[in-house]
Amino acid sequence: MSLEQQTQPIAVALIGNPNTGKSTLFNALSGVRQRTGNYPGVTVEKKHGTFRIGEKSIELIDLPGSYSLAPRSPDEMVAVDVLLGRLPAERKPQAVLVILDAGNLERNLYILSQVLELRLPTLVALNMVDVAADKGVTVDAPLLAQRLGVPVIETRANHGAGVQQLREALANIENVPPPESVSPFPPQFREEIAGLQGQLVARDVSAPRYLVERLLLDTSGYLEKELKLGGDDFHQLIQEARGRLKESGAPVPAVEAMSRYGWVRETLDGVIERKPVAPPVSDRIDRVMTHPVSGTIIFAILMLTVFMTVFSDYVAGIPMGWIEGLFETLGGIVGDNMAEGPFRSLIVDGVIAGVGGVLVFLPQICILFFFIAILEDCGYMARAAYLMDRLFSNIGLSGKSFIPLLSSFACAIPGVMATRVIENRRDRLATMLIAPLMSCSARIPVYVVMIAAFVPNIKFAGGLINARGLTFAGMYLVGIVAAVMVAFILKKTLLRGATPPFVMELPSYKWPSLSTVGLRVAEKGWSFVRRAGTLIFASSVLVWAAAYYPHNTEIVAPWTSRLAEVETELETATSAKDEDRIAALEAEQSDLEHHISGALLRDSYLGRAGQWIEPVVRPLGWDWRIGCATLASFPAREVIIGTLGVIYDLGGDEDEESIPLREKLQAATWDGTDIPVFNLPVALSVMVFFALCAQCAATLAVIKRETNTWRWPIFTFVYMTLLAYVGAFAIYRIAAFFTTTPIVSV
Incomplete structure (x- = not known):
């Protein structure tokens, strides 16, 4: 053996059917020493882990869970290519670890028979022997090893039983001879x-x-x-x-x-x-959990709990507030200690604000995947997919699409990442491409501002129902209806193919492994920060540059001159402790700063772009200022509120609850006229556009990561932008007709 071979870790591929505890065993063996990525050209994730035992290092290659090594697509081909050493960027495994469910050996041995034909040193982990025993199933492991001609080790991965013995066996796998080549074929x-x-x-x-x-x-x-x-x-x-x-x-x-x-x-x-035993507890529980009525009610309660927790101000909202506050404080400290100029603006408004804009999503992602990991590990996720399959099959998707789409109401980023539970490539892509149509939390500020300012507070049914609440719910309905239509069209065109029959094993219920749940949450959180964060950060810096330059200070000279005078007067008033004078000067100082930032933004490349596109957005009822704010919000939708605040000389700290912002919008007129810019049709047009448009760089980055190509995020951006434009145009014209509002023609 060469020196290089001696120093390289022993590469071992893990393979097994879904629901055999393969991921739990992988985590138990490798712990935190894991890394993930995507195989080139496919959506399949590759996961590597390592551990040391004595002087030897073992590298584990976790292959996708599968019932057979019979590839019918690029995604399914990955496992075969890895095992045969056909992937240039992947080492050929020196051995294979096959994980079998002790309670379902009749089905599990099918893929093992295929692995044995590859004639690689093979080790079998007979997992979940405790669950099998509860079913009255006892396996003679030594006899099974004799029949197979390979070592068989009993394990209970969720409790760590047999893991050390398995590590030792893997360390000696080089001494295990390849299995005899005995073909089962005639x-x-x-x-x-x-x-x-x-x-x-x-x-x-x-x-x-x-x-x-x-x-x-x-x-x-x-x-x-x-x-x-x-x-x-x-x-x-x-x-x-x-x-x-x-x-x-x-x-x-x-x-x-x-x-x-x-x-x-x-x-x-x-x-x-096999010994006769009472019906398994799982069967008794499933009579309730999978019943069309009780099962649906329980499912709705669980999903509402997940959704409300991810979306809650008291759970996800608290750490999100901490992150926002941390980066605002950091920006303030850095800004106070740097000289005025483009470099300070880049660091404070571009870098720090950009990083904060990425990390603020992290609590939602971690909470969502915490719930998903628990539901998957305890065995409930398969039941949820079973319940939803009948509904989703009508539009060409499977029940497994429900969880990712539900997650997307909080944030499309974890929703797209959650599509990994969908094995069928076409269904997974279709779900991924419609997930951004679900109205996420970032759209809510837009809805709140427009509804509060322009939708009449008309009440029905004794005050139980009101027009504003119906409009808010309608925005969510717009996204849902659009998603159904797009999914139907995709499954009939680009992703054409028969909806695969919904075949899913209902695994036994078990207590989730806290270590597995924790590792999965940490993995998904870090994956988001590392992959999606880089792109949204870069886009934030680009938007900053467009909003900052050319930074012509001459156009704000009158305000800056007065600002310098106010700052001098403020120092004098502070020394004299004239509280009334200090308050008046601080208010004037803030007003001047807002005028300066608004004028600079209107003259910036971003402001000019808003004016250039006014002919394009005018059919939607928009003026250049709405167009400018919309352009700025393409990296992240919620940016529109701060941008409108700057444009209307209120500063960038305005939020959806800002009364001055609402008043400014209500009083805004088209340049050179007394015609109001905003009215009910325009507000509806803006909301529909934001409900349907792909204004989230992080979501597009995650789609790129999940598909391993720019083709699908570009397609998503283009189709959603066109859909948003058509939808906004239609609602503006329809609303203008029914409210007898003149169509803007200035």
Whole structure:
């Protein structure tokens, strides 16, 4: 063995069916020494972990949970490519750790039979033996190891039982010989594989036997198109082989299931002992949890709890307030200790404000994934998907899309990240692309300002219902209806394909592992900060630059001159302790500063851009000031409130509760006229635009991270912006017609 081989960690791939405790075991083995990313060109996440035992270092490669190594898409191909060493950026594993659920061996051994054919040193973790025992199932682990020809170690990953023994076995995995190559397929199938391999050798093409088997078994044609082995005439040879197998009673692809499950039955003969027990607790609980009525009520209560907690001022709101306050304080300290100029503005308004704008989302993301991790680990998430499947199947999605979409009402960022629970690539993409249409918390300031200022407070039903509340609810409905329509269109066009049958195992209920939950929350939080944070920070700096430059101080000379006088008078009044004079001068100082910042913004590149686009936004009822504030809000929607405050000389500290801002908006007129800028149709137009537009750089960054390409975030931005424009135009014209408001033509 070379020195390099001696110093490199032993690479071990982890594979197993979903709900076998694979993630829990991975976390138990590697602890916090983990790193995540995406495989190039696919949405599948790769996760690596390491641990040391004695002088040896083990690197764990956590492969996606799967029921079979039969790839039909790029995402499903990842596990096969990793195991065969076909990914340039990934080391070929020196061994494989297969995780089996002791209570479901009949199904779990299917994928193990495929792994054994790869002839890599293999270790089996027989997990959840305690859950199996509760079901009356006892497994003879030594006999199973003898039948399989590989070591078998019993574990209870959520309690840490057997983990140390597994570590020791992995440290000695190099001494475990590869399993004997015993194919479960009938002789005629093996002969056809040998013939196809001979044809490839004649063409100077080298391919592992396993891939040749998959080529013959894959009737979808995906692998032939992906691998391009043997030239154009090789397809005909595969078709002829399938025809001969059909005639011999071993039709493709049914021959695989028949052969492998036949092998499973032989292997488990005498290995499993079943004792009659009372119906499992999980079954009794599921009579309530999956019932169409009681299950839906419980589901609604749980989801409302999750949603309200993520959205709560008393839970997520408190740490979010701390983060906002911390960065405001930091900005104030830095600003007070730096000389006036572009560098101070960059640091305070660009860098510090940009970082704060990223980290303020972190509490919501951590809280959401805390709940998701608990619901997944205890076994409830599968029940939630089951309950929602009937509803979502009508628009071409599965029940698993519900949790990500519900999460997006608080923030689309964790909603997009939560789509990882959806295995089907098309469903996952469709859910990801409509998640930003859910009205997130960042849109609420816009709704509050516009509704409070321009929607009449008309009440119905004895005051129980009012027009403002209906308008607020209507904005949420706009996003939901648009999401349904877009999902339906996507599944009929770009993501066309039959909705896969909803097949999901309902795992046994169990207490969640606090270490697994904690690691998952930490992983998702850090992943957001590291990946999405960089882009939203960069976009914040770019918006700062557009709003700061060219910074022509000559246009504000009268105000700056008076400001200098006020500051001198303020020092005199302070020395004289003239409280009334101090208050008046401070108010004038603040007013002058607001006039200066407003004038500079109107003259900035951002302000000029708002004036350039006025012909484009005028059909929506907007003037250049609304256009300018909207441009500034593309990195993050809530920026519009502060930008409007600056534009209307109130400063950038205004929020949705600001009475002066509402009064300024109500009094605003089109330049050179006495025609009001804002009215009910314009307010509705602004709200609909913000309800449908993709104004969140962090969300687009996360979509890029999850899809590993810029194609989908660009598509999301374009389609949502066009949809928002059309929606705002339509609501403005309709509202103007019904309220007899003149259409703006200035």
